[in-house]
Amino acid sequence: MGYKILKEEDVVDYVKSKKLLNGKEFSVKQVGDGNLNNVYRVVNEQGESIIIKQALPYVKIVGDSWPLPLERNTIEAKALKIHGKYCRKHVVKVLYVDEEYYLMVMEDLSNMEVMRLGMIRMKKYPKFSEHISSYLAKTFFYTSDFFMDPIKKKELVKEFINPHLCKITEDLIFTDPYYDAPRNNINPELLSYLKNKFWKRRYLWREASKMKYKFLTEAESLVHGDLHTGSIFANENETKVFDAEFAYFGPAAFDQGLLLGNILINYISFEGKDFPKDKVQDYRQFILTMIEEIYEKFSKKLRKLWKKVNDISFKDECFLDYYLEKYFEDMLGYASVVMIRRMHGLAHNIDVDEIEDLKVRSEVQKLILDMATNIMMTRKHWKDIKEVTEYVKSFIF
């Protein structure tokens, strides 16, 4: 095919040839880190702008030794379109897809901020729980067997078989962090804790492997697959999810679990920073309320959507009650594995890694790893999300 890497100097010609933006003068700026994709922001004379994202055939972080199929760009565009169909307000809009160049054009959200960057400065997003709970409930429900025609759903499962991206998750989230794997990225100050404590928790590894098996086998709904606060643009009024190249039909609770885990990392990370105690407590209270609201609004919205269940086997709300128990347990399991992988796996979060003193950082990492262990091992036994937030508050506040 005609794939070639679009360099910064090629972008203007490309934009003109495809008539992606009005005008004659364009400025182009590379905005992504270029690890897996080239991402450009293009602006015309009127200040109108678009984002171009093109898949690269390898993962830069490890050189070109880790090839990744370009088709992930097509999968991402399709996933964003399907999620956008059901939750227009909270999914980045795809404007154009070039399946030859494995490239897509999206609306520019530069007026917003990546949520993680706000949260490390204790920025509050008052509408976030309302928005993301809609996103979670709708993208799950409308792509699940509870709503979809089972024949059409299976055809869609087929289109979203995404083995190479899933393999990254299987390795980096569910496997490497549980032993001294070469790809781990370990804070030297944390190493003795890992060796003497964390890696001795065979019971924990077994539970993580149960979650991995679910990730490998449960094709429940079209999940985003990498929903953390770095995949979300947010401000006071808006919330937009992007970066869906890990999308596939997987466990429904995976997205909310990953999001929860990332929020809990942020919650604990302030332990290693110099913010005033009262500010931290205020922000932590905001986070706890947000965590409760996300799940409670999600389940309320799902219950409302349940009226649209077509399948006579699942219509009864009793089935939803049962289903939510499973979902809740799985969500906590996925929250736990993501908290763990972000501490000493290959890819970390800046929430913790911006703590420069490695000794202090390791203390925060230990807290997070211990909390994640507790959440994993107890995930079957919580009555509701408020019990979980109570536990978190009692763990540290």
Place this chain on the structure above:
Amino acid sequence: MGYKILKEEDVVDYVKSKKLLNGKEFSVKQVGDGNLNNVYRVVNEQGESIIIKQALPYVKIVGDSWPLPLERNTIEAKALKIHGKYCRKHVVKVLYVDEEYYLMVMEDLSNMEVMRLGMIRMKKYPKFSEHISSYLAKTFFYTSDFFMDPIKKKELVKEFINPHLCKITEDLIFTDPYYDAPRNNINPELLSYLKNKFWKRRYLWREASKMKYKFLTEAESLVHGDLHTGSIFANENETKVFDAEFAYFGPAAFDQGLLLGNILINYISFEGKDFPKDKVQDYRQFILTMIEEIYEKFSKKLRKLWKKVNDISFKDECFLDYYLEKYFEDMLGYASVVMIRRMHGLAHNIDVDEIEDLKVRSEVQKLILDMATNIMMTRKHWKDIKEVTEYVKSFIF
């Protein structure tokens, strides 16, 4: 494409043109019931023979109003080849596949008997548990994430997306039997029991729906999808599985569950027949032992295969212990739903339907429906298969 239905008079020319069998003179006989497929047995002068199976574009039982994609023939052939690769001795051999005619040629097993026909006459198959436990352990293990490369496995999942055949199972096994559905085929003598008792068991329907949800979403391994005693040729020395058009990546325990349910139907069916009491008890004891042996040998063989697990997350036998608990529970759930569907769903078993007196037949059906209900509701709570057979024996012997 060039698909056309191969009529009996076309078969000889087809066999000659494809050189499927040596010789000049062939006799042809239609051997299947022709409901979903045309099946012919072709014999040459030397007495050598083959079986030709061609998919029909509709289900005859309901006229051509229920179209079924011809591709199921290709899926069946592929499934038999994969299962045959891992368990050569107990899978019918595929000799030739014609993807244009949606037709495949198989070895002729007429020297053997369909197992169901033997079991209704209380025929014993002394090697069956040894054989089928190998089939169950190997076809599961080698097509699961415990053995396969995760990328290759997902590509295979994609090839085996089989939505139309799965829909039949979803409807006929998991849905229709739980309410007064038009497609049900109800013994009039059973109707008041269904209305006053069985269909009031909402708790049972909910559990059946949990099993349905697993069937819809759990892509664990390449299952046969319709493994009952009518899909197995057997004699004293051999066991061969055939009829795999329902194959897809589904719950690993589905096959063994269906088989167990069918065996239990046979076990109870003698209640409505005129065999001498001592003969029935002798055969029932044989069945109970066979049920125990199938599961015990299966789990023993799986444990042996576990040494070949490649994935570091699952290598530990502790994981197998956990996994077998889930498998066992699911197996009992699937056994239950198949016992139920064969009583008053669309398609029955002759084990019970050969009982001509409808009143007597309904008494047997009630016993089976009650036992299936008990097994479903208690499936989480058995220590091992011997407890289940003890329960069955105490229920009726």
